[in-house]
Amino acid sequence: MNQRLDSFEFNKIIAAILIALLIVKAADLISDRLIEPKMLKVNAYKIAGVSPTAEKPPEVAKKGPAPLEPLLAAASVQQGETVFKKCASCHTIDKGGANRIGPNLYGIVGAPKAKRVGYTYSSAMGKSEGTWTLDDLNDYLYSPRDFVPGTKMSFAGIKDDKERVDLIAYMMKESDSPMPIPKPKEPTK
Numbered sequence: 001m002n003q004r005l006d007s008f009e010f011n012k013i014i015a016a017i018l019i020a021l022l023i024v025k026a027a028d029l030i031s032d033r034l035i036e037p038k039m040l041k042v043n044a045y046k047i048a049g050v051s052p053t054a055e056k057p058p059e060v061a062k063k064g065p066a067p068l069e070p071l072l073a074a075a076s077v078q079q080g081e082t083v084f085k086k087c088a089s090c091h092t093i094d095k096g097g098a099n100r101i102g103p104n105l106y107g108i109v110g111a112p113k114a115k116r117v118g119y120t121y122s123s124a125m126g127k128s129e130g131t132w133t134l135d136d137l138n139d140y141l142y143s144p145r146d147f148v149p150g151t152k153m154s155f156a157g158i159k160d161d162k163e164r165v166d167l168i169a170y171m172m173k174e175s176d177s178p179m180p181i182p183k184p185k186e187p188t189k
């Protein structure tokens with residue numbers, strides 16, 4: 001008789017444990033429904049330097065200047081003249097203008113690199129070959145020290161594409177034989 005009672009008690013204990021587990025699971029399910037955690041799309045607090053959208057980190061800042069041609073057609077020579085004020089502490093750009101800290105830049109677009117008469121270039125710039133093509137100028141003015149490592153032109157560069165291209169359009173004009181504005185390249189599909 002003892003034996004039977006024991007197994008009866010044992011069954012009751014098992015049943016109690018099962019019911020307890022069921023209740024816990026049920027409570028879990030219900031509370032999930034009630035509270036339904038949701039990821040915020042936008043951080044409630046803005047943190048400096050951190051994109052407020054939680055989905056994707058901002059694209060890594062693209063490297064290098066934008067291609068020149070598409071921008072050049074719409075460039076403003078007048079605004080480029082204003083941008084040139086950033087250069088005027090070191091450069092003149094009028095015909096026959098003096099070399100200052102940097103060489104005179106009249107007619108520099110399309111001209112041979114580092115060949116201004118009466119100016120002493122750094123050895124880095126002095127070794128440059130070829131002419132100042134629009135693309136080279138675009139790269140150089142984006143970041144002089146990346147394009148000509150060791151240049152003594154201590155200028156950080158112009159990262160704003162519109163500013164830089166306006167400036168280039170202005171520099172193209174300051175010449176005896178201004179280079180024509182190239183047509184945007186047909187997109188290759």
Ligand code: HEC
Nearest residue numbers: 086087090101102113114115121122125151152153154155
């Ligand atoms: C702090 C003075 C300084 C400023 C500002 C400066 N430059 Fe220069 N630039 C120089 C010097 C110095 C050189 C000669 C570099 C060398 O020899 O390494 C130079 C060289 C150049 C050359 C190459 C000239 C050649 O004969 O091949 C170009 C083009 C040029 N600068 C354009 C500009 C433009 C455009 C700006 C304005 C956005 C500018 N620079 C701002 C000092 C400056």
